[in-house]
Amino acid sequence: MNNEMKDLGLNDFFLKEVKHFEGLHVGRVSSLSKGIYKLITDQGELKAEVSGKFRYKATGARNYPTVGDFVMIKRTDGNSIIHHVLSRKSLLVRKEAGMTQETQLIAANIDKIFICMSLNNDFNIRRMERYLSIAWDSGAIPVIVLTKADLCENVEAMLEEVSRISIGVDVIVTSSVDNEGYEPVKNYLPSGQTVAFIGSSGVGKSTLINALLGQELIETRDLRNDEKGKHTTTRRELFLISGLGVVIDTPGMRELGVHSVDLSKSFSDIDELTKQCKFNNCQHKSEPGCAVQQAITDGELSNKRLQSYQKLEREARRAELKAEGREKERLKYMFDNLRQIKRFRKAVKAKNRRR
Ligand SMILES: Nc1nc2c(ncn2[C@@H]2O[C@H](COP(=O)(O)OP(=O)(O)OP(=O)(O)O)[C@@H](O)[C@H]2O)c(=O)[nH]1
Numbered sequence: 001m002n003n004e005m006k007d008l009g010l011n012d013f014f015l016k017e018v019k020h021f022e023g024l025h026v027g028r029v030s031s032l033s034k035g036i037y038k039l040i041t042d043q044g045e046l047k048a049e050v051s052g053k054f055r056y057k058a059t060g061a062r063n064y065p066t067v068g069d070f071v072m073i074k075r076t077d078g079n080s081i082i083h084h085v086l087s088r089k090s091l092l093v094r095k096e097a098g099m100t101q102e103t104q105l106i107a108a109n110i111d112k113i114f115i116c117m118s119l120n121n122d123f124n125i126r127r128m129e130r131y132l133s134i135a136w137d138s139g140a141i142p143v144i145v146l147t148k149a150d151l152c153e154n155v156e157a158m159l160e161e162v163s164r165i166s167i168g169v170d171v172i173v174t175s176s177v178d179n180e181g182y183e184p185v186k187n188y189l190p191s192g193q194t195v196a197f198i199g200s201s202g203v204g205k206s207t208l209i210n211a212l213l214g215q216e217l218i219e220t221r222d223l224r225n226d227e228k229g230k231h232t233t234t235r236r237e238l239f240l241i242s243g244l245g246v247v248i249d250t251p252g253m254r255e256l257g258v259h260s261v262d263l264s265k266s267f268s269d270i271d272e273l274t275k276q277c278k279f280n281n282c283q284h285k286s287e288p289g290c291a292v293q294q295a296i297t298d299g300e301l302s303n304k305r306l307q308s309y310q311k312l313e314r315e316a317r318r319a320e321l322k323a324e325g326r327e328k329e330r331l332k333y334m335f336d337n338l339r340q341i342k343r344f345r346k347a348v349k350a351k352n353r354r355r
Pocket residue numbers: 147148149150151174175176177200201202203204205206207208219220221222223224225231232233234250251252
């Protein structure tokens with residue numbers, strides 16, 4: 001295995017599995033379009049598609065390769081053939097826009113997720129909470145990147161606001177005008193590591209990546225800063241930055257679905273408070289001995305944050321129920337106490353007897 005593959009993130013975690021595929025080569029997916037995967041391999045770039053058997057065995061979107069995946073391929077004269085996707089270390093997904101609960105794979109095998117948000121008109125603390133939940137849920141470590149500091153007059157106050165919802169998460173402030181914050185960003189990108197950039201369209205992800213690459217590889221948006229421009233990133237692409245690690249650029253996510261997110265990490269404060277509530281099924285409404293409501297009264301927790309948490313919880317719950325379709329869970333959800341379930345069962349039995 002040559003050094004480039006190591007820089008690309010092919011470490012012992014993956015190599016252990018690679019050994020089982022004698023006669024096949026390993027590659028990392030750098031982009032995909034209409035079933036054709038672009039791979040980086042120790043023999044350079046090549047195109048590939050999945051085998052018929054692969055397609056036959058696949059049961060859903062999660063089985064297919066995505067950007068960042070390491071795959072085992074067989075070389076042929078035309079497109080190489082992908083036979084296997086190596087086990088993933090992490091996986092960033094998003095819910096498809098619209099009604100379906102089908103997940104869309106964004107990127108795999110990421111070590112860190114840079115959540116980018118601009119300090120001017122894109123700034124939204126509730127959205128940051130969503131991004132954090134999704135990032136923690138992927139298995140990668142989130143880092144917050146606040147861009148366009150030059151367009152913001154109260155950076156301090158906004159940092160303060162961010163720090164309240166991002167316990168244990170590093171925050172970097174950047175500006176393309178004076179290259180502020182670019183060096184710290186580089187420090188998060190040692191060779192062999194993979195970073196994915198997420199955040200709304202126009203916040204400056206491509207600008208930041210181009211600065212890291214030291215060249216204009218990605219087209220940046222028009223000179224407007226009003227987030228209404230039409231030209232937005234549509235690709236998802238993986239780049240190996242020489243001397244540094246791997247970067248994955250993702251499209252601006254307009255609607256970030258919440259799919260069984262791990263709320264305990266991004267809302268660890270509420271989670272802690274919940275443990276102190278008198279009742280362990282406390283809904284934090286008007287129950288006696290509710291530590292969450294007490295914290296709101298004491299001004300330690302904002303009501304908005306609790307609402308945001310409860311909204312995410314409901315959404316995550318709904319997605320879970322829908323995905324798994326567990327009848328028992330559903331009953332529990334519909335009737336939140338046992339007595340009601342019993343009454344319901346009795347009624348069902350009686351009804352059946354009448355038949
Ligand atoms: N003033 C200022 N403008 C910036 C900064 N960073 C980026 N911009 C500008 O913001 C616009 C959008 O930047 P992009 O890098 O294309 O944004 P993006 O996040 O990649 O957007 P998508 O490709 O749509 O996802 C461009 O006009 C940039 O020049 C910054 O720190 N300060």
